[in-house]
Amino acid sequence: MSNTIIVGAQWGDEGKGKIVDYLTEHADVVVRAQGGNNAGHTVIHDGQTYILHLVPSGILWPDKRCVIGNGVVLDPVALLGEIDKLAAQGIEVTPEKLAISDRAHLTLPYHPKLDANRESVRGGKKIGTTGRGIGPTYADKVERSGFRLADYQDPVALAEKLAAKVVEANLILDAAGVEPLDLEAVGNALNAALERLAPFTRDTAALLHREIKSGARLLFEGAQGTYLDIDHGTYPFVTSSNTTAGGACTGSGVSPRAIDHVTCVAKAYTTRVGAGPFITENQAFSDRMHGMGREFGATTGRKRRCGWFDAVLVAHACRLNGADGLAVTNLDGLDGIETIKICTGYRLRGELHDVPPARVEDWEAAEPVYEELPGWPDTPTAGAPEIGSLPTAARSYLDRLAELCETPIELVGVGPDRSETLVV
Numbered sequence: 001m002s003n004t005i006i007v008g009a010q011w012g013d014e015g016k017g018k019i020v021d022y023l024t025e026h027a028d029v030v031v032r033a034q035g036g037n038n039a040g041h042t043v044i045h046d047g048q049t050y051i052l053h054l055v056p057s058g059i060l061w062p063d064k065r066c067v068i069g070n071g072v073v074l075d076p077v078a079l080l081g082e083i084d085k086l087a088a089q090g091i092e093v094t095p096e097k098l099a100i101s102d103r104a105h106l107t108l109p110y111h112p113k114l115d116a117n118r119e120s121v122r123g124g125k126k127i128g129t130t131g132r133g134i135g136p137t138y139a140d141k142v143e144r145s146g147f148r149l150a151d152y153q154d155p156v157a158l159a160e161k162l163a164a165k166v167v168e169a170n171l172i173l174d175a176a177g178v179e180p181l182d183l184e185a186v187g188n189a190l191n192a193a194l195e196r197l198a199p200f201t202r203d204t205a206a207l208l209h210r211e212i213k214s215g216a217r218l219l220f221e222g223a224q225g226t227y228l229d230i231d232h233g234t235y236p237f238v239t240s241s242n243t244t245a246g247g248a249c250t251g252s253g254v255s256p257r258a259i260d261h262v263t264c265v266a267k268a269y270t271t272r273v274g275a276g277p278f279i280t281e282n283q284a285f286s287d288r289m290h291g292m293g294r295e296f297g298a299t300t301g302r303k304r305r306c307g308w309f310d311a312v313l314v315a316h317a318c319r320l321n322g323a324d325g326l327a328v329t330n331l332d333g334l335d336g337i338e339t340i341k342i343c344t345g346y347r348l349r350g351e352l353h354d355v356p357p358a359r360v361e362d363w364e365a366a367e368p369v370y371e372e373l374p375g376w377p378d379t380p381t382a383g384a385p386e387i388g389s390l391p392t393a394a395r396s397y398l399d400r401l402a403e404l405c406e407t408p409i410e411l412v413g414v415g416p417d418r419s420e421t422l423v424v
């Protein structure tokens, strides 16, 4: 394996963490390039369950190096909490193993408060954010008033800038009747966190260029999914970063020319957490999943909304990301179902569409066009040891997904453990 990007083809939670963990065996450096601690990657590694938010999952391997790139937004307190939790689980996070970009923007205590405030003024049009302050942090970055890890090098300038930002945030919070922030407390917490993170802080683009030159193989671990992309997703029901493959390059400083392979990860059905359009959403299907104890969010514990596989979405995601292959996860979630539906088109105002619309109103008005395939109610795929032992109907289902998405299937997940990943 050479330099590979792993990206979600739906609304996140496709099981990227597990696929990344599986592919890490053939990688030297695992890179996060966008998003923040809104992400939640559940990885079962050597029988232990880890939930990672900011730290790349390569950390679970003793001999791999990890990078948090410039495109990530980083809550320093949350990151340190995650590092401590990993240490308690026996995983040492050292500066030799983890490098953090000096250009990464910081999520500060006012960002989650502003996130919550924004949501409350949205009334009935809430995005259902994770509440981690992601939107306001990226807003400050783009508006050019953000804080980067590198700012730690000039504590005087940092304190001045922080004072101005806290005054500004407190004006908004005060008007909303929210308790304002105490500048001194914020400053002290920030300084303490930055001091502990200083040994990890590096020019990670330069580091990655050296790694590439020395022949290291990079694995880019995407967070969220294609339809949460700020440009290509179901705007405004999206996150605030470019979750598509291009974001791996801008968010790390690695050129698109250095990328050899893109794998899109899609569930064998569809899920979404938070609000926003979801054409194939199905209540009975959701209830069935939750009844099986499946599909609860890793970051917020919320029930995920569930529905049938939407081939319009995933086919378009494969084009947006330039997918060389698809990893289809959670095939075992369809075990026991008599008849399975796949959405192959959207009907909007009497016309058939094969790409998603731009406007949320059109997403909501569109009707799914389904084709039905026989399920495999009597032969579970869960725990199948190899692709050849899947029931014929499951093989046909996968073949149809590949055909509709015009992308070959590389991997199939039939259970949460890394060993339950079948190579096609």
Ligand code: IMP
Binding pocket: 011, 012, 013, 038, 039, 040, 127, 128, 129, 130, 131, 132, 133, 134, 135, 223, 224, 228, 237, 238, 239, 240, 273, 274, 275
């Ligand atoms: P934010 O990223 O917290 O601003 O949330 C914006 C939207 O993205 C909400 O619908 C969240 O539920 C969703 N979201 C953010 N991160 C993830 C993720 O890692 N998996 C699934 N959904 C996510």
Ligand code: MG
Binding pocket: 012, 013, 039, 040, 041, 042, 298, 299
């Ligand atoms: Mg997740």
